[in-house]
Amino acid sequence: MTHLFVTPAGNKLVTVILGDGVGPEVIRSAQRIIAATGAPIEWEEREAGEKVFLDGIHSGVRADTIDSIRKTRVVLKGPLTTPVGYGDNSANVTLRKLFETFGNIRPVRELPGVLTPYSGRGIDLVVVRENVEDLYAGIEYMQTPGVAEALKLISRKGCEKIVRLAFEFARSEGRTTVHCATKANIMKFSEGMLKRAFEDIAPDYPEIKAQLIIVDNCCHQLVRRPEQFSVIVTTNMNGDIMSDLTSGLIGGLGFAPSANIGNEVAIFEAVHGSAPKYAGKDVINPTALIMSATMMLRHLGEFDAALDIEHAVLVTMEAGIRTRDVSGDEGAVGTTAFTDAVIGNLGKRSAKWQVRDYKPLTLYDFSPAPDFVHARERRYVGVDLFIESPLDAETLGRSLEDLSRDAPLRLKLISNRGTRVYTPTGALTDVVDHWRCRFMLTNDGGDMTDAQLIDLVQRVASRHSWMHIEKLPIFDGKPGYTLSQGED
Amino acid sequence: MTHLFVTPAGNKLVTVILGDGVGPEVIRSAQRIIAATGAPIEWEEREAGEKVFLDGIHSGVRADTIDSIRKTRVVLKGPLTTPVGYGDNSANVTLRKLFETFGNIRPVRELPGVLTPYSGRGIDLVVVRENVEDLYAGIEYMQTPGVAEALKLISRKGCEKIVRLAFEFARSEGRTTVHCATKANIMKFSEGMLKRAFEDIAPDYPEIKAQLIIVDNCCHQLVRRPEQFSVIVTTNMNGDIMSDLTSGLIGGLGFAPSANIGNEVAIFEAVHGSAPKYAGKDVINPTALIMSATMMLRHLGEFDAALDIEHAVLVTMEAGIRTRDVSGDEGAVGTTAFTDAVIGNLGKRSAKWQVRDYKPLTLYDFSPAPDFVHARERRYVGVDLFIESPLDAETLGRSLEDLSRDAPLRLKLISNRGTRVYTPTGALTDVVDHWRCRFMLTNDGGDMTDAQLIDLVQRVASRHSWMHIEKLPIFDGKPGYTLSQGED
Numbered sequence: 001m002t003h004l005f006v007t008p009a010g011n012k013l014v015t016v017i018l019g020d021g022v023g024p025e026v027i028r029s030a031q032r033i034i035a036a037t038g039a040p041i042e043w044e045e046r047e048a049g050e051k052v053f054l055d056g057i058h059s060g061v062r063a064d065t066i067d068s069i070r071k072t073r074v075v076l077k078g079p080l081t082t083p084v085g086y087g088d089n090s091a092n093v094t095l096r097k098l099f100e101t102f103g104n105i106r107p108v109r110e111l112p113g114v115l116t117p118y119s120g121r122g123i124d125l126v127v128v129r130e131n132v133e134d135l136y137a138g139i140e141y142m143q144t145p146g147v148a149e150a151l152k153l154i155s156r157k158g159c160e161k162i163v164r165l166a167f168e169f170a171r172s173e174g175r176t177t178v179h180c181a182t183k184a185n186i187m188k189f190s191e192g193m194l195k196r197a198f199e200d201i202a203p204d205y206p207e208i209k210a211q212l213i214i215v216d217n218c219c220h221q222l223v224r225r226p227e228q229f230s231v232i233v234t235t236n237m238n239g240d241i242m243s244d245l246t247s248g249l250i251g252g253l254g255f256a257p258s259a260n261i262g263n264e265v266a267i268f269e270a271v272h273g274s275a276p277k278y279a280g281k282d283v284i285n286p287t288a289l290i291m292s293a294t295m296m297l298r299h300l301g302e303f304d305a306a307l308d309i310e311h312a313v314l315v316t317m318e319a320g321i322r323t324r325d326v327s328g329d330e331g332a333v334g335t336t337a338f339t340d341a342v343i344g345n346l347g348k349r350s351a352k353w354q355v356r357d358y359k360p361l362t363l364y365d366f367s368p369a370p371d372f373v374h375a376r377e378r379r380y381v382g383v384d385l386f387i388e389s390p391l392d393a394e395t396l397g398r399s400l401e402d403l404s405r406d407a408p409l410r411l412k413l414i415s416n417r418g419t420r421v422y423t424p425t426g427a428l429t430d431v432v433d434h435w436r437c438r439f440m441l442t443n444d445g446g447d448m449t450d451a452q453l454i455d456l457v458q459r460v461a462s463r464h465s466w467m468h469i470e471k472l473p474i475f476d477g478k479p480g481y482t483l484s485q486g487e488d
Numbered sequence: 489m490t491h492l493f494v495t496p497a498g499n500k501l502v503t504v505i506l507g508d509g510v511g512p513e514v515i516r517s518a519q520r521i522i523a524a525t526g527a528p529i530e531w532e533e534r535e536a537g538e539k540v541f542l543d544g545i546h547s548g549v550r551a552d553t554i555d556s557i558r559k560t561r562v563v564l565k566g567p568l569t570t571p572v573g574y575g576d577n578s579a580n581v582t583l584r585k586l587f588e589t590f591g592n593i594r595p596v597r598e599l600p601g602v603l604t605p606y607s608g609r610g611i612d613l614v615v616v617r618e619n620v621e622d623l624y625a626g627i628e629y630m631q632t633p634g635v636a637e638a639l640k641l642i643s644r645k646g647c648e649k650i651v652r653l654a655f656e657f658a659r660s661e662g663r664t665t666v667h668c669a670t671k672a673n674i675m676k677f678s679e680g681m682l683k684r685a686f687e688d689i690a691p692d693y694p695e696i697k698a699q700l701i702i703v704d705n706c707c708h709q710l711v712r713r714p715e716q717f718s719v720i721v722t723t724n725m726n727g728d729i730m731s732d733l734t735s736g737l738i739g740g741l742g743f744a745p746s747a748n749i750g751n752e753v754a755i756f757e758a759v760h761g762s763a764p765k766y767a768g769k770d771v772i773n774p775t776a777l778i779m780s781a782t783m784m785l786r787h788l789g790e791f792d793a794a795l796d797i798e799h800a801v802l803v804t805m806e807a808g809i810r811t812r813d814v815s816g817d818e819g820a821v822g823t824t825a826f827t828d829a830v831i832g833n834l835g836k837r838s839a840k841w842q843v844r845d846y847k848p849l850t851l852y853d854f855s856p857a858p859d860f861v862h863a864r865e866r867r868y869v870g871v872d873l874f875i876e877s878p879l880d881a882e883t884l885g886r887s888l889e890d891l892s893r894d895a896p897l898r899l900k901l902i903s904n905r906g907t908r909v910y911t912p913t914g915a916l917t918d919v920v921d922h923w924r925c926r927f928m929l930t931n932d933g934g935d936m937t938d939a940q941l942i943d944l945v946q947r948v949a950s951r952h953s954w955m956h957i958e959k960l961p962i963f964d965g966k967p968g969y970t971l972s973q974g975e976d
Binding site for chain 1: 554585586587588590604605606620621623624625626627628629630631632633634635636637638639640641642643644645646649671674675676677678679680681703704705707708709710711712725726728729730731732733735736737740741750751752753854856857858859860861862863866868872877878879880903904905906907913914915916917918919920921922924938942945946949954955956957958959960961963964968969970972
């Protein structure tokens with residue numbers, strides 16, 4: 001907590017972004033409730049989102065907003081909108097990336113009076129989603145006019161960071177089980193990276209039960225027995241799906257708080273959208289943002305205020321005070337009245353609905369050095385050259401064999417859509433014009449030079465067009481490339 | 489149906505693979521029931537799975553099994569096991585790939601007496617999952633000792649095939665809505681490929697309502713209001729998660745039939761495992777395999793037999809005849825008794841539980857040519873060179889600017905973990921030693937030659953090591969590469 005900005009009056013300063021649509025209403029609700037607790041919070045209001053885009057700022061985030069966050073290191077944020085025609089950047093993503101908030105924490109719990117198919121089972125779980133890497137880097141290439149490629153990139157450092165966060169978060173909430181959900185059975189390197197980091201780090205948390213689970217089975221189990229889960233750590237894409245799935249289990253995004261945690265900055269927000277059609281109508285349910293604000297208060301060390309608010313929300317809902325989205329029009333209260341009720345219930349405790357005994361979250365320090373993992377020895381044993389060709393597998397294969405004859409790199413196989421098609425296997429593979437052609441050094445134990453690789457590329461390019469090269473490494477004796485289905 | 493193999497006795501020949509664990513029991517159950525309907529089916533029993541691996545056959549599939557499938561074109565299959573230590577190949581995947589069964593059809597429906605949180609809502613939906621492409625090609629590379637990459641490859645041809653199958657399947661079952669679930673908002677090229685194919689093909693099915701949905705929202709909706717969905721078509725990885733999720737909604741894998749459909753071959757199977765601890769104990773629930781067999785019968789044109797079996801299963805379950813997994817030990821019947829009950833109920837109809845009015849499924853013909861999409865004009869405007877370096881962004885950037893000075897390809901930006909880090913943006917990105925360095929032609933409108941690219945690679949390689957190259961194409965005026973977060 002050394003980085004917090006404390007004002008001369010002794011208050012903790014927080015950057016607040018009202019956001020678009022219903023954003024200002026839910027933010028004001030949380031601010032009023034926090035003020036009523038007496039927690040020493042001061043706000044620095046800054047802008048991001050629709051208006052900023054319309055002012056011609058590309059990223060959707062003003063420079064003085066970034067400056068404020070650099071100073072305060074803590075943000076409470078309403079939903080942001082990117083207006084149509086203002087590009088593909090989302091101000092939400094910009095903020096997350098700018099401040100390396102590598103972990104997205106998405107708690108869901110059963111709430112009083114919010115009836116779902118799972119009511120009564122006591123769902124109380126948290127998805128800890130890696131928030132920076134994976135397919136969300138958005139690195140894509142058209143390999144041919146009809147074949148697209150996206151790069152799924154996962155680093156050991158990114159995995160260690162998210163795994164540590166998951167275990168530390170479990171510890172801070174007194175949780176005793178952490179599941180790691182991956183598709184490591186299919187993607188042994190990339191998804192396997194998270195699995196291995198989890199296996200390596202779990203022993204540092206002996207009081208926590210560490211369990212591996214395949215992501216598809218995890219989603220199956222989440223709809224069958226969600227109460228068996230407490231913390232689930234997962235990669236970015238899987239986490240996107242799972243956090244939306246789990247928020248569905250407890251009644252929807254209106255009850256889904258979210259924290260984006262980094263070592264420098266933390267951003268607290270609701271995950272629901274800006275819901276423009278409800279904006280200014282005093283009908284929106286502020287619960288998700290209020291609960292995000294309680295996460296923020298704990299991050300700021302204001303545990304008592306957070307506890308009071310959490311209890312007050314439970315007491316309010318238990319008393320049947322509900323917004324339109326929960327109870328329908330009949331007997332529903334508006335945003336203001338709900339907020340007033342929560343404020344009125346500050347200090348009260350529900351007999352039935354429990355709140356966890358929270359402790360400060362420890363953030364683990366990681367070296368900023370880029371080279372997080374070293375190989376003691378390495379060599380490159382071949383190359384995958386990706387070729388665009390309208391030829392059939394056999395004609396292409398013979399041509400490549402011909403071109404690489406007497407070269408130090410020889411054709412080993414061609415695969416198409418992930419299946420070996422040359423030398424022929426008899427598979428009925430329906431091919432596309434994107435061929436992954438693997439060439440291996442003919443001398444075992446050799447180390448491919450760039451000159452050898454370039455020579456090969458020039459030979460191949462004399463007859464075929466290529467668009468993509470991957471070197472095949474051996475790091476510390478382990479192949480850094482997968483075999484294709486059908487490859488020996 | 490022209491490809492079916494009809495025996496001299498006039499029976500339709502099917503390759504049957506008993507499989508491992510409980511496989512033989514569930515297959516025998518389905519075979520007995522089919523025999524009792526009088527459907528003209530003859531079986532050719534062949535082997536795959538554990539025993540075949542143990543016999544030293546790598547793929548887990550015997551040659552005479554493949555020959556049989558080539559002949560019959562239709563397979564009924566029990567669960568297969570890969571013994572520990574026998575490599576990473578699964579015989580299931582081998583079979584799917586060998587016979588290009590590009591579409592996995594996973595229906596789930598509410599069943600009598602199978603109580604779930606969703607009972608009474610009438611869940612009746614089908615996930616149509618692309619079964620060949622996407623991250624399941626398993627093409628992975630260690631880019632550096634600490635950074636893994638998996639390639640997500642999606643073709644227009646693959647997308648058109650699965651979209652056509654989804655619409656044709658909807659038509660064959662009288663379904664009137666098809667959702668297409670993608671993450672096209674993040675992966676515009678790869679996931680966007682399915683979205684665009686769906687938008688282009690939907691008008692050919694004017695009687696069917698075509699709806700796009702983001703995959704995370706789809707999973708959210710699936711746990712909140714699953715009854716709103718009828719057919720969902722999606723890419724391989726998403727479909728893996730969603731089909732397991734949806735089978736969870738209706739009581740689990742014991743009720744989840746599956747068809748792997750290709751233009752040449754169709755494989756019908758249950759998706760549950762081989763459950764070795766229940767093998768030979770006459771306790772396993774054969775419902776999933778029986779329902780897979782009814783899909784097979786319809787595929788074979790035996791609609792009356794399929795209808796009889798489907799009704800008989802519903803009548804049996806409605807009468808409270810249930811296996812251990814549904815009812816617990818008390819009052820449960822075994823596999824044989826359940827099968828006998830279904831046979832005894834052939835010809836009966838449930839008053840309450842409906843069965844769809846099925847029509848034959850039309851399989852759309854696709855050209856076998858690899859070059860499915862053509863660009864009228866194309867050029868390459870630059871290259872992404874992926875470099876491994878322990879340097880910081882600024883030092884690396886200046887070095888690359890220096891190396892590419894006066895070259896036709898100049899450094900445009902460096903990104904790390906998907907965020908631009910050079911020229912500096914002020915982002916707090918925690919970097920790894922894997923740098924995506926984008927070089928663009930300095931002359932607008934030019935077409936990069938291999939000689940220019942190789943010259944650049946040689947310049948860069950004089951000081952840095954690289955492992956991956958992607959050319960940046962423009963196809964018909966459209967950039968075939970994405971901009972990085974923070975790139976203009």
